[in-house]
Amino acid sequence: MKQYAYRFENILTFQEQKKLDSENDYKHSIEEFERVATELYELLKKKEDLLAEQEEKLKHGFSIESLQYYARYLTRLEEEIALSQKKVIEYRAKMNWFEEKLLEDTIEVRKYEKMKEHDQQLYKEEMEHLEAIQLDELSTQQFSRKESRW
Numbered sequence: 001m002k003q004y005a006y007r008f009e010n011i012l013t014f015q016e017q018k019k020l021d022s023e024n025d026y027k028h029s030i031e032e033f034e035r036v037a038t039e040l041y042e043l044l045k046k047k048e049d050l051l052a053e054q055e056e057k058l059k060h061g062f063s064i065e066s067l068q069y070y071a072r073y074l075t076r077l078e079e080e081i082a083l084s085q086k087k088v089i090e091y092r093a094k095m096n097w098f099e100e101k102l103l104e105d106t107i108e109v110r111k112y113e114k115m116k117e118h119d120q121q122l123y124k125e126e127m128e129h130l131e132a133i134q135l136d137e138l139s140t141q142q143f144s145r146k147e148s149r150w
Contacts, residue, residue, distance in 0.1 A: 054070045
């Protein structure tokens with residue numbers, strides 16, 4: 001009996017490799033997104049702490065120079081926050097794109113796996129059919145030999 005060989009094995013292997021690459025890209029995009037989201041969180045936390053500190057100093061009084069310093073620092077911090085928010089949006093979109101690509105590649109691999117399963121089933125049925133034919137031939141030959149001896 002001949003050994004089973006899937007005719008699209010190379011394509012399946014290629015699709016599986018493509019899926020692995022997509023998984024790695026997706027994981028990397030998640031890490032990048034988490035990094036920029038953490039930066040944004042830290043900037044927002046810094047702003048919150050700055051406002052609390054400024055409010056506390058306002059209660060006890062402090063100089064105009066300090067007030068101006070806090071105002072400039074707060075303005076710069078808000079600019080950084082705005083840039084960071086844009087980055088977060090960009091990296092989220094990138095992460096979503098890689099997620100969709102991974103989903104598409106996973107579907108492609110699954111299609112070829114299903115085709116392989118179906119092809120294996122057909123091969124198995126064909127082999128069983130051929131084996132049944134061979135057994136029929138053998139039993140017919142044995143019967144013929146017995147009949148010719150009588």
